[in-house]
Amino acid sequence: DFHIGEGKHAGLSTFTGSYMLPARVGQRLELEDPRDAVALLDLCNREGMCYFTTSQLVNWVTRLSKTGKLKEKLERNFETYRRLFKEIAEREGFGGLLSDGWYPASEKLGADPDEFEEGTGLFRGVDAIQDARFTRLHPQAFSHLTSPRPHHGGTQSLYTVPMVDPQVLREVDAKEMGLSEGELDRIFGGPMKFNPARYARYAEDRMMVYNSLGTCIVHALWGFLGVKYLNLNLAAELYSLVTGLEVGVEELRRKGERIFTFWKMLNAEEGLRKEDYKCSKIWLMPRKTPEGEVLLRDYYGEVVLSERDMENLLKDYYEERGWDGATGLPTPQKLRELGLEGEGFRLPAL
Secondary structure, three states, rough: EEOOOOOOOOEEEEEEOHHHHHHHHHHHOOOHHHHHHHHHHHHHHHHOOHHHHHHHHHHHHHHHHHOOOOOOOOOOHHHHHHHHHHHHOOOOOHHHHHHOOOHHHHHHHOOOOOOOOOOOOEOEEEEEOHHHHHEEEEEHHHHHHOOOOOOOOOOOOOOOHOOOOOOHHHHHHHOOOOOOOHHHHOOOOOOOOHHHHHHHHHHHHHHHHHHHHOOOOHHOOOHHHOOOOOOHHHHHHHHHHHOOOOHHHHHHHHHHHHHHHHHHHHHHOOOOOHHHHOOOOHOOOOOOOOOOOEEEEEOOOOEEEEEHHHHHHHHHHHHHHHHEEOOOOOOOOHHHHHHOHHHHHOOOOO
């Protein structure tokens, strides 16, 4: 929790899931007083708005204005930010143009958010919290390309920490998720040493298990500190102890795969197609920093990744899932295998 005792925000109390969140927003908006970032957080908490998306939209338009690419004159300071946050919430004034999100705002403003170099990446109209140009391409980042709901959390594990030794990832992280030797060889083989696309398939299924069990996904991270952390072996053990129903890792894995596939097909029914699941243009842009340009790289920072590389990784992902590479969707055989053939899903004709 935050409690501000002095200054213009004296008496303000609010909360967040992590102290890093207002720190990131303060940096993004170039706020010199960290209490201003907390005040904006409180406004979002009270209005039920996403703190990151709201701040990123405001970051976008104020930077456009600063460079003369927007007719509206918007200063990059706390008072302007607070006004825009309130206008977004109330759907009034200039801020109201941003209320429906990135692409509706783009049409009204005549500006392309996919060209926002200082952004963190856009996936199916949703902005990423973490920019893979800085975090490197781990499975958690790659799942922005493939998950029906682009989401920064849930798929984290030991690999969320940069540059973990591949042997540790294989023997400690992946094996605790119940992966077979064949699956491990596909993930940890090849020129990249660690294929985030192939591992993302298992990370996504694991997220479905954690969400279904109601476990805290943050505890999937702490293994890098050398403490016991959440993994499927532990989840199976705890579930069996608490319920008295014996369940193994393989059964949890299959349940997670079934849920994720069902979720994917729901989105397909709503019209999302393979071309909607791709890398954000922003991630493929060089990001200028005081230390020089930052480029999208593989997990170990050895290879600069191009759009073609990302397309090839998507092919690896669909292959690992046993899906149709032409449609980016499960095959009829996969739906039958998971017991989903009776759900009435319509697969597109080629």
